[in-house]
Amino acid sequence: MRHAAPWLAALALSVGLAACSSGRRSAEFTLDGVQPPALNCPVPPSQFGQATPVPDFHEGNGCGVSQGYRVYAISEVGFSQPALITCDLANALNSWIASSVQPTAQAVYGQRIVGLTVAASYACRPRNNVSGSKLSEHGQGDAIDISGFTLADGREVNVLRDYYGSAADQRFLRTVRAQGCGVFHTVLGPGSDPYHRNHIHLDRQRERRGGGAYCH
Numbered sequence: 001m002r003h004a005a006p007w008l009a010a011l012a013l014s015v016g017l018a019a020c021s022s023g024r025r026s027a028e029f030t031l032d033g034v035q036p037p038a039l040n041c042p043v044p045p046s047q048f049g050q051a052t053p054v055p056d057f058h059e060g061n062g063c064g065v066s067q068g069y070r071v072y073a074i075s076e077v078g079f080s081q082p083a084l085i086t087c088d089l090a091n092a093l094n095s096w097i098a099s100s101v102q103p104t105a106q107a108v109y110g111q112r113i114v115g116l117t118v119a120a121s122y123a124c125r126p127r128n129n130v131s132g133s134k135l136s137e138h139g140q141g142d143a144i145d146i147s148g149f150t151l152a153d154g155r156e157v158n159v160l161r162d163y164y165g166s167a168a169d170q171r172f173l174r175t176v177r178a179q180g181c182g183v184f185h186t187v188l189g190p191g192s193d194p195y196h197r198n199h200i201h202l203d204r205q206r207e208r209r210g211g212g213a214y215c216h
């Protein structure tokens with residue numbers, strides 16, 4: 001056991017640092033070029049899922065959510081944690097689940113998706129948590145990160161583990177990602193950059209240089 005102490009000390013130090021950096025409110029970001037999110041609310045999310053409205057709030061620094069909802073489920077697809085997102089994004093998720101996620105799951109696995117693993121929704125932080133970059137779309141409730149899809153049989157198709165996994169999992173994950181482009185204005189995931197290797201980022205940022213969606 002003589003050698004355990006330095007190892008434990010190193011572990012304690014790294015855990016302490018991790019806790020510090022994740023708990024600290026994210027430092028610096030710029031608002032240059034940040035557009036307000038869309039305020040479309042064609043259907044209140046409580047009509048197609050489990051959701052409760054959240055009063056508009058603004059935390060300063062450009063962060064806040066208008067027409068926000070805390071969404072627990074969409075069309076009987078439960079969220080692993082409630083997502084704080086705009087009504088506009090919730091409607092886009094509903095369309096994508098109905099038009100892409102469920103048909104693809106039926107085609108690939110012969111069963112439906114019953115859950116989404118939500119890695120992040122509203123968060124007041126810079127893009128990719130990189131200090132000095134632009135305010136993330138997450139800072140306006142206009143973005144969601146999905147790290148997994150739970151099948152009716154209980155298995156989770158996990159983005160990090162399965163994106164380069166079995167042929168079926170690859171087909172499912174790549175299809176729903178590709179079909180998200182358009183419904184969402186930004187789609188990022190494994191291969192986009194190192195920040196997105198474990199989740200699919202979907203947002204509804206309105207303004208794109210030259211219009212169109214950014215799906216990389």
Ligand SMILES: [Zn+2]
Nearest residue numbers: 143144145201
């Ligand atoms: Zn994201």
